[in-house]
Amino acid sequence: MEEKPTKHNIANASNATDSLDHQFFISQVKRNAYFTMKEAHVHPSYEIYYLLSGKRRIFVNHTIYVVNKGDIVAIEKGALHRSTYLADKAHERIVINFTDEFVKPLYEEFGKETVLKCFKNPHMTIPASRREYVDNLMQKMEYEYKIPDNFSKRLLKNHLYELLIFLLRCQEFQYNTIEELDAVDEVIQEVAKYICQNYSTTITLEDAAKKANMSAAYFSRKFKRTTGFGFKEYLSSVRLREATTLLLETNASITEIALRCGYNDSNYFGDVFKKIKGMSPYQYRKNKGVV
Numbered sequence: 001m002e003e004k005p006t007k008h009n010i011a012n013a014s015n016a017t018d019s020l021d022h023q024f025f026i027s028q029v030k031r032n033a034y035f036t037m038k039e040a041h042v043h044p045s046y047e048i049y050y051l052l053s054g055k056r057r058i059f060v061n062h063t064i065y066v067v068n069k070g071d072i073v074a075i076e077k078g079a080l081h082r083s084t085y086l087a088d089k090a091h092e093r094i095v096i097n098f099t100d101e102f103v104k105p106l107y108e109e110f111g112k113e114t115v116l117k118c119f120k121n122p123h124m125t126i127p128a129s130r131r132e133y134v135d136n137l138m139q140k141m142e143y144e145y146k147i148p149d150n151f152s153k154r155l156l157k158n159h160l161y162e163l164l165i166f167l168l169r170c171q172e173f174q175y176n177t178i179e180e181l182d183a184v185d186e187v188i189q190e191v192a193k194y195i196c197q198n199y200s201t202t203i204t205l206e207d208a209a210k211k212a213n214m215s216a217a218y219f220s221r222k223f224k225r226t227t228g229f230g231f232k233e234y235l236s237s238v239r240l241r242e243a244t245t246l247l248l249e250t251n252a253s254i255t256e257i258a259l260r261c262g263y264n265d266s267n268y269f270g271d272v273f274k275k276i277k278g279m280s281p282y283q284y285r286k287n288k289g290v291v
Contacts, residue, residue, distance in 0.1 A: 023102035030092045045097040047075040054091025059227040062192035066179040074122040084228040118167040188226045247285040
């Protein structure tokens with residue numbers, strides 16, 4: 001399974017925890033053909049996904065990205081995402097996770113809104129002539145992360161800042177060619193967008209299939225293959241993502257949050273929430289989202 005930027009990396013990366021203050025994580029992994037993340041996830045850090053080889057499909061919130069060698073996907077914190085296979089070949093990727101705190105000096109110099117522009121247009125292709133440069137930056141970060149000393153945090157920040165500025169420059173000055181989705185993927189993407197915009201209402205598999213102009217069984221198979229989610233799993237994930245935000249950022253009651261997120265029964269909402277998060281909505285709010 002893909003490493004998640006939670007307890008198992010940012011918070012518990014044993015070889016870098018003390019020196020990096022849980023603010024940064026990097027991992028380079030090779031995967032076999034047909035590998036699919038077993039679980040989608042949301043995390044409080046930003047993610048940069050860089051594909052070194054192979055071909056993947058990455059589903060972020062309600063958008064599908066076809067990712068080829070040399071492509072980067074910049075994933076905002078709090079975004080629901082999952083990667084799935086798109087070809088019968090192995091792939092290799094690098095994932096970087098970092099917090100707002102880790103790039104605070106960059107925010108102060110350029111402005112947070114400017115720095116985070118690369119997450120607003122998240123899919124980009126690194127020009128072939130510049131991939132060695134990006135590869136070298138990634139290798140430097142991985143080295144400092146795996147073998148940290150008193151200077152590693154400063155060097156990691158320098159390398160990450162350089163990468164982010166490079167990505168901003170790519171977006172601003174270079175024509176970016178990305179692979180277009182096929183017709184079925186376009187339809188599935190539109191239905192996913194509809195779910196994200198209407199999660200507070202009752203949405204059945206049959207409703208979604210009708211939107212796609214497909215039979216329920218055919219739509220269910222296509223939705224799973226394209227996004228990596230089962231229909232019910234995706235709907236539940238979207239609703240719970242919104243619920244966690246409301247729990248932490250509002251004073252709304254548990255019952256009100258349940259209703260706003262599409263659950264007619266607050267007890268059922270509590271059961272679903274606890275099954276996924278490992279604690280009740282009340283405990284989640286009390287612990288400020290620390291699972």
